[in-house]
Amino acid sequence: MGITSLGFQVVWASLAQRTDLDVRRLFTDRGDPAHRRCDLFGLSLSWELDGPVLLDLLEQQHIPLWSRERGEEDPIVFGGGPVLTANPEPLAPFFDAVLLGDGERLLPDFVEAVIAHRNAPRAERLRALAQVPGVYVPALYVPRYGSDGRLLSIEPIDTDIPATVAKQTWRGNTLSHSTVITPEAAWPSIHMVEVVRSCPELCRFCLASYLTLPFRTPSLDDGLIPAVEKGLTATRRLGLLGASVTQHPQFDDLLTWLDQDRFDGTRVSVSSVRAATVTPQLARILARRGSKSLTIAIESGSERLREVVNKKLSRDEIFAAARYAKEGGLTGLKLYGMAGLPTEDDEDIEATADLLLALKTATPGLRLSLGVSSFVPKAHTPFQWEPVRPEAEKRLKRLARRLQPKGIALRPESYGWSVIQALLSRSDRRLAAVIMAVRGRHGSQGGWKTAYREVLDQGADDLAPLPPWHETVHRTWDPERVLPWDHLEGPLTKATLVRHRQEAFAQV
Numbered sequence: 001m002g003i004t005s006l007g008f009q010v011v012w013a014s015l016a017q018r019t020d021l022d023v024r025r026l027f028t029d030r031g032d033p034a035h036r037r038c039d040l041f042g043l044s045l046s047w048e049l050d051g052p053v054l055l056d057l058l059e060q061q062h063i064p065l066w067s068r069e070r071g072e073e074d075p076i077v078f079g080g081g082p083v084l085t086a087n088p089e090p091l092a093p094f095f096d097a098v099l100l101g102d103g104e105r106l107l108p109d110f111v112e113a114v115i116a117h118r119n120a121p122r123a124e125r126l127r128a129l130a131q132v133p134g135v136y137v138p139a140l141y142v143p144r145y146g147s148d149g150r151l152l153s154i155e156p157i158d159t160d161i162p163a164t165v166a167k168q169t170w171r172g173n174t175l176s177h178s179t180v181i182t183p184e185a186a187w188p189s190i191h192m193v194e195v196v197r198s199c200p201e202l203c204r205f206c207l208a209s210y211l212t213l214p215f216r217t218p219s220l221d222d223g224l225i226p227a228v229e230k231g232l233t234a235t236r237r238l239g240l241l242g243a244s245v246t247q248h249p250q251f252d253d254l255l256t257w258l259d260q261d262r263f264d265g266t267r268v269s270v271s272s273v274r275a276a277t278v279t280p281q282l283a284r285i286l287a288r289r290g291s292k293s294l295t296i297a298i299e300s301g302s303e304r305l306r307e308v309v310n311k312k313l314s315r316d317e318i319f320a321a322a323r324y325a326k327e328g329g330l331t332g333l334k335l336y337g338m339a340g341l342p343t344e345d346d347e348d349i350e351a352t353a354d355l356l357l358a359l360k361t362a363t364p365g366l367r368l369s370l371g372v373s374s375f376v377p378k379a380h381t382p383f384q385w386e387p388v389r390p391e392a393e394k395r396l397k398r399l400a401r402r403l404q405p406k407g408i409a410l411r412p413e414s415y416g417w418s419v420i421q422a423l424l425s426r427s428d429r430r431l432a433a434v435i436m437a438v439r440g441r442h443g444s445q446g447g448w449k450t451a452y453r454e455v456l457d458q459g460a461d462d463l464a465p466l467p468p469w470h471e472t473v474h475r476t477w478d479p480e481r482v483l484p485w486d487h488l489e490g491p492l493t494k495a496t497l498v499r500h501r502q503e504a505f506a507q508v
């Protein structure tokens, strides 16, 4: 990940360019030579299940695991990344600072504050960091619980500390691209260029859209083309990245530019595209540039459910995308869907299977596959109050029964792991004791359940007891409820998220 994640590369490069810092990358298998004395130790967490790895890395570096146990000589442990930014609370007791928002915007101010207060006592340094916009210092905020164990508030320890921390947005128009290109990466020798940041579509479950708003696009001539040209001096493999790359207003022009003969031999791949934006030209140029397949997310074959999630995608558009993919010379179409979405019933799952079978008939010869995950509620989205639905498990099996015998590859994500993800995405900081207890067995779902039970049985030390697992994962939450991330401001207000949720369910 220290090589392949574009976000990580941007952070590393922006720090490494400074002459007043000495920056090293750390990998789980090997790393650059260690520092003699390290002021800062940082991590980026991209998904919920990364969390326990943090503790292993801290231990390897001989850094106390709990923030409260770190002394004057220990580094400030900071983190960022989508999952940590959405809801840092389960991991909050392990971090000294969490950076909420875009690294380009936050890092310079954060580093300046670290340097300015470098010789101050640790407690004073943390207080100074808490004054930097977008920097959340969890130790300076205290949760209060009711007698029933419900979270009542998370408040700063005194009036000098901001009551809320707002996510910071980078509004510059040049976005990021690879700074390391190596055959040793998970995607070997690829030059990645970020074509868009965020997504304007606002599908109701989508963290990639809601947490990163507003939608931003670099210009073609001053941003994307120079970034692509630069990378292609080092490699012939180009990856165009973003939540929804084809929604760049000049994406067609970018494609036409990449269609020039001088790019023969260059391999171009794109991340998932919106089905409604697939054109014959897109498919033809991707096929000419070495792509074999296209990935589109349909979420569900049910028109009704697509409306509930605000997908704005018609059945005709899905069929057209498959037709264009085939006509353009691509040999495969990967579709993504979900099981267990709010309001879903068995008929909706049947509609997904029906749609895939009809697509197979309509586009013979096009290899179809369906990746399906179970819905997991994410903080700062309109579906943050919705539960993981146990029905999802049997619905995944139902899809497999209908599609696999017909030659459509089904790639289901594990329902059991979705449950653990939801636990990490919706819990408050009481879960930290479980994350500590699950070390050494976090690769097994049973390990998580056992660790949770052990912490429940032990009772609380300074916090209220853990809530029952079911309450966090499988219960619909009342919109009035205090959320563990209420003191952290995302791009949209809670009232707007409530309204979007109401709009979703008005479709039912």
Ligand code: SF4
Residues within 6 Å of the ligand: 199, 200, 201, 202, 203, 206, 207, 208, 209, 243, 244, 274, 297
């Ligand atoms: S189109 Fe994709 S990236 Fe955009 S909001 Fe919907 S799911 Fe998210």
